[in-house]
Amino acid sequence: MMMMMMMMMMMMMMMMMMMMMMMMMMMMMMMMMMMMMMMMMMMMMMMMMMTMMMMMMMMIIFSVSCIRKLDWMR
Secondary structure, X not given: OHHHHHHHHHHHHHHHHXXXXXXXXXXXXXXXXXXXXXXXXXXXXXXXXXXXHHHHHHHHHHHHHHHHHHHHHO
């Protein structure tokens, strides 16, 4: 009887350990996924910002050139 109890306990412990390991793995995976998503989002934001900045620069240059042209024409 005692042996059986011990075996059962051991089995239970093993199962618990396995479950914990699985949970940890899942958590790690989730964290990794979240990090990846965040990185992607950051990259997208950076790209958007870069494009916006480029557009702004182009607009400014364009407007300046237009004003200069107008001045010249006048």
